Amino acid sequence: MKKIFITGIIVIAALAGIMYVLKKNKKENEAQTAVVAQKNAAVAVRIAEAGIKDVNTVYVTNGTFVPKQEVKLSSEVAGRVARVLVDEGDYVKVGQTLAIIVGDKQNVSVNNAQAVYDNAKNEVARFESAFATGGVTKQQLDQMKLQLENAKNNLRSSQITASDVNVKASFAGIVNKRSIEPGSYVSPGNEMFEIVNVSSLKLKVNVDEKNIGFVKLGQNIKVQSAVLANKTFQGKVTFIAPKADGSLNFPVELEISNNAANDLKAGMYGTAYFGDDQTAQALVVPRDAFVGSVSSNQVFVVKDGKAVLTKVTAGRVFGDQVEIISGIESGAQVITTGQINLLDGTAVEIIK
Template structure:
């Protein structure tokens, strides 16, 4: 009996010890789980500081060169091309004949008008002789003179129509395309020559709203081309769009005088440098700090390990950095990656 009691006591003590250990482990596990849950509640982000940086105040933007003048010359009358007087690449002057076209209808009309004019002059001569002898009245003589004048005007009109059949350059430039050969039959509207003038070119660029205030009509702008790295050209601002596009950019047109050898070609990629190449100290943040886009003017700043959505006033763009005019101060940590997972007040953990 005594042995049974001792055995029961030992078993009870063992069970009590096991329960104590289990409860102790449970409390430890719950504490560890709470710590893990607390850590997992923080969103991992990358961050940088709002800081004073030395930046180049020159605004740089890109575009493509296009000719100041370009035209596709088309046939104005039907006919067969008798002669082609220029080749692709030839320089032409304003008014120069590029092709001679035999326009059948215009040729026949011209011959008829010439014959009518000669007949009217002969009739007038006879009427003038008859008038001297009293054979015709003054009224008949005046009608003969009017007939000559009408025939002369009709002849001039026919001569102009016949000359329209020939194709002439409307301005000085280069033949970029020639679409006809001798013997080609053309109809009104048939494209024959493309003429371009590259002695002066246009460069259309976009300037954002932060920098458009420093661009003025008549302003001199340095222009370069990536394919001509050792040459610099001078551009002049000729036009500033009064209205921005959907991206809040303003189209600006520059006019650039080509060099003597016309090294700049239409279609080349060009870079325009607005303002002087000067350095200045500016409060900036990385472009990636902005929520969505720079135009949103919203940034997550980190305070007490929390992401706080903050409204700022952004300024000029300097490549990877954006000027901050107001809203945050130097040394403020800002989120640069991971904003998509954040709400105002979200707990964050900064990762390298």
């Protein structure tokens, strides 16, 4: 009995010791967890300092060259192609005949109209003689003169239609495409030739809202093409869109005079350099500092260990740097990564 009592005391003491150790470990774990939770409450971010830097003031944008003049010539009459006088790649002048279509029906119409006109003219002469002697009335003479006028107009219309058998160039350029061969049958509206004029081209580019204010009509712009690395061309601003597109970019057109060898081709990519190749000092921050995009004009600034959402006014874009006109000062710590996890006032931990 005594042994049983002693054994019970030992078991109780052991259980009490175990309970004490467990309780002590729990307090230590809770303390460690609190420390970890406090650490995890701060969002890890990277920062950059806003600073005054020398930046290149040139704004660069790319576009595609298109011909200033381009036309697809179609047949205006039905018939068989008798002769094709030009090939693809040929240079043609204004009014040059490109192809001849057999116009037998048109020639027959001209002959018939000519006969009707000649007859009406003779009839008017006969009626005028008869009117002088009282053989016809003034009304009859006027009706005959009206018939002569109608016959004259019909003759002119037939002559115009007959002249359409000669397909001519409407402007000087190069035959880019020929869709007919001798013996082909064409109907009105069938495409026959594509003529392009590359002596002068247009470069269509987009300029963002931050830089459109520096672009003026008539402004001379340096233009280059990657495939013609050693050659520079001069472009002139001929159009500035009054309205931005969905991306807040403004379409701008430049007119460029090609060189004598017509090295620039329609469809090439071109680069336009707006502004002088000079440097200037500006307060800038990395593009990555902006919440969402540059157009949001919002950045997070670190103050007293917290992220403060700050409204700024963005200016020109210089590659991966953006000019700041107002909102922050030089030396401000702007957050460049981790913004997706931030709210205004969130505690942050700066990592390198």
